[in-house]
Amino acid sequence: MTTADGADRGASAALRTAALEQLLTERGLVDPRVVDAFIADYETNVGPRNGAKVIARAWTDPDYRARLLTDGTAAINELGFGGPQGEHIVVVENTPAIHNVVVCTLCSCYPWPVLGLPPSWYKDPAYRARMVKEPRAVLAEMGLELDDDVQITVRDSTSEVRWLVLPERPAGTEHLTEQELVPLITRDTMVGVAKVAAP
Numbered sequence: 001m002t003t004a005d006g007a008d009r010g011a012s013a014a015l016r017t018a019a020l021e022q023l024l025t026e027r028g029l030v031d032p033r034v035v036d037a038f039i040a041d042y043e044t045n046v047g048p049r050n051g052a053k054v055i056a057r058a059w060t061d062p063d064y065r066a067r068l069l070t071d072g073t074a075a076i077n078e079l080g081f082g083g084p085q086g087e088h089i090v091v092v093e094n095t096p097a098i099h100n101v102v103v104c105t106l107c108s109c110y111p112w113p114v115l116g117l118p119p120s121w122y123k124d125p126a127y128r129a130r131m132v133k134e135p136r137a138v139l140a141e142m143g144l145e146l147d148d149d150v151q152i153t154v155r156d157s158t159s160e161v162r163w164l165v166l167p168e169r170p171a172g173t174e175h176l177t178e179q180e181l182v183p184l185i186t187r188d189t190m191v192g193v194a195k196v197a198a199p
Contacts, residue, residue: 048114050116051111058166069092072090072091076164081113085111090163091165092155099192101139102163109162111164142194165190173198176199
């Protein structure tokens with residue numbers, strides 16, 4: 001899905017980043033191992049794990065679910081997750097009939113406190129443009145095939161409003177506790193480009 005221009009921009013940004021990191025390392029201002037560990041943790045653990053805890057609570061606590069869908073920011077703050085890029089989060093629910101997916105058509109607005117850093121594909125110009133025009137095709141390319149009768153709603157994140165998807169709870173997980181549900185919930189399911197799979 002990356003265009004030639006997008007690939008060139010990505011390569012250029014990567015080269016600038018590497019040069020800056022090298023300069024800061026040579027001057028003793030940063031330890032690249034610490035930076036790499038911090039980025040990896042934020043991309044794969046801290047942010048998405050926070051969001052997974054929010055979703056698992058909503059799946060197991062109907063009162064919390066209602067609060068989450070009414071005022072996402074306040075309900076998310078109840079669990080201690082907030083801060084920059086999370087000042088106004090709206091939560092929408094996926095159902096068997098309606099599938100929500102999130103994009104930022106202008107840049108890469110994203111709810112960092114619950115999802116961590118945005119993945120590279122989320123910032124890709126092709127994803128940002130095509131998700132609005134042909135969401136079913138893009139989702140299929142990303143591995144999510146939806147039936148023709150499922151309505152797809154594309155949510156455009158902005159600096160004022162960031163979206164979080166409350167994915168469908170998969171059948172066969174009714175016996176699982178809130179803590180057991182957390183590992184099933186991924187970043188991609190909370191953006192709407194994947195569905196939660198039962199264990």
